[in-house]
Amino acid sequence: MSEIDFRRAQAPDLPAIVALLADDALGAAREDASTPLAPSYLDAFRAIDADPNQLLAVAVEAGQVVGTLQLSFIPGISRKGAWRGQIEGVRVARHRRSGGVGKRMIEWAVEECRSRDCSFVQLTTDKSRQEAHAFYERLGFIASHLGYKMGL
Amino acid sequence: MSEIDFRRAQAPDLPAIVALLADDALGAAREDASTPLAPSYLDAFRAIDADPNQLLAVAVEAGQVVGTLQLSFIPGISRKGAWRGQIEGVRVARHRRSGGVGKRMIEWAVEECRSRDCSFVQLTTDKSRQEAHAFYERLGFIASHLGYKMGL
Numbered sequence: 372m373s374e375i376d377f378r379r380a381q382a383p384d385l386p387a388i389v390a391l392l393a394d395d396a397l398g399a400a401r402e403d404a405s406t407p408l409a410p411s412y413l414d415a416f417r418a419i420d421a422d423p424n425q426l427l428a429v430a431v432e433a434g435q436v437v438g439t440l441q442l443s444f445i446p447g448i449s450r451k452g453a454w455r456g457q458i459e460g461v462r463v464a465r466h467r468r469s470g471g472v473g474k475r476m477i478e479w480a481v482e483e484c485r486s487r488d489c490s491f492v493q494l495t496t497d498k499s500r501q502e503a504h505a506f507y508e509r510l511g512f513i514a515s516h517l518g519y520k521m522g523l
Numbered sequence: 524m525s526e527i528d529f530r531r532a533q534a535p536d537l538p539a540i541v542a543l544l545a546d547d548a549l550g551a552a553r554e555d556a557s558t559p560l561a562p563s564y565l566d567a568f569r570a571i572d573a574d575p576n577q578l579l580a581v582a583v584e585a586g587q588v589v590g591t592l593q594l595s596f597i598p599g600i601s602r603k604g605a606w607r608g609q610i611e612g613v614r615v616a617r618h619r620r621s622g623g624v625g626k627r628m629i630e631w632a633v634e635e636c637r638s639r640d641c642s643f644v645q646l647t648t649d650k651s652r653q654e655a656h657a658f659y660e661r662l663g664f665i666a667s668h669l670g671y672k673m674g675l
Contacts, residue, residue, distance in 0.1 A: 385600070388600055389600065392600060392601050398601065401601065401602050401603070402601070402602070402603060403603060409603055409604070411603050411604035411605075412600060412603065412604045413604075414604055415598050415599060415600050415604030415605070415606075416600065416604075418598035418606075419598050419599070419600070422576065422598065424574065424576070425597070425598065427600065439600075441599060441600065443595070443597050445577070445595050445609075445611075446567050446570035446571050446574065446577065447567060447571070447593060447611060447612060448537070448540055448541065448544060448564060448567050448568065448571070448579065448591075448593065448612060449544050449550065449553065449554070449611070449612045450553050450554070451553070451554060451555060451561055451563050451564065452561070452563035452564045452565075452566055452567030452568075453563075453567070454567075454570075456675075457597075459597075459599055459601070460599060460600060460601045481673070481675070484675060485675050489675055490674065490675060491672050491673060491674045491675055492672070492673050492675065493647070493670065493671065493672045493673075494670075494671050495645070495647060495668035495669060495670045495671070496668060496669055496671065497667060497668055498666075498667060498668060498669055504669060507671050508671075510673075511673050512671035512672065512673045513671060513672055513673065514650075514669045514670070514671050515649060515650060515670065515671070515672055516647040516648060516649055516650060516669070516670025516671070516672065517647065517648055517650055517656060517666045517668070517669070517670060518645065518646075518647045518666070518667065518668025518669060518670040519645065519646050519647070519648065519659050519660075519664035519665060519666050519667070519668070520643050520644070520645045520664065520665055520667055520668065521633070521643060521644045521645075521662075521663050521664045521665065522642065522643045523608075523633070523636060523637050523641055523642060523643055523644065
């Protein structure tokens with residue numbers, strides 16, 4: 372595998388991030404990757420970038436964004452005041468899937484959580500994403516919870 | 524049901540909140556409700572209270588804390604830059620369970636998410652909490668996801 376850098380996303384990465392989110396079985400119906408991007412994407416980027424407890428990240432290979440995820444560092448009272456790291460919006464570019472990019476990206480994210488003194492890392496994944504389930508279980512995650520959502 | 528107020532938690536509520544978290548099948552092994560509280564609880568309270576995207580809440584009835592939950596308002600790129608509201612650490616005092624306090628507390632939390640322009644609300648609950656599953660489903664939540672955790 373060629374060299375991959377993991378780093379905080381910058382504004383110029385945003386179209387590539389949205390394109391990754393859209394190039395997905397579930398994301399295709401939810402995103403709009405046409406440029407110029409919808410202002411709501413830019414607003415969201417600014418909100419994330421301004422929040423020290425949010426880290427939108429990209430995996431970059433040969434100058435191209437080949438993966439993305441978002442980390443949220445969440446303080447909580449439970450578990451003796453533990454911080455939790457939460458991973459959302461994980462995507463790897465179609466042409467780089469099944470090549471270890473996702474594994475390295477999650478391992479990087481887990482290290483970021485450790486460096487922020489999180490006691491655990493959590494994520495949810497749609498029940499239909501069976502390959503993702505096997506992927507996270509291989510990385511040591513336990514499917515201990517059900518994840519509920521409700522649209523507003 | 525007598526009058527119940529839902530409001531942001533204040534520092535003097537913290538021992539009651541920790542006691543609620545501890546008086547629970549899973550929480551009993553994870554918390555330490557002895558007073559003075561462990562400093563880690565106070566540190567967590569300060570981190571939550573200082574973060575405009577965190578809202579630790581209590582339900583108060585006749586001057587007593589009878590419920591708690593934490594809301595996190597999380598900006599994200601996915602779903603066209605949607606904010607999500609996340610609910611964690613939901614507890615109702617043992618003597619007030621099955622009396623509608625939980626339902627009203629979640630409905631209050633959902634309204635808080637709506638007032639913050641969240642597109643959806645999410646939460647996870649341990650697979651062993653079968654009564655909680657039925658509770659959230661009655662309130663309109665869909666168990667669309669699996670929730671993974673990994674200790675650090």
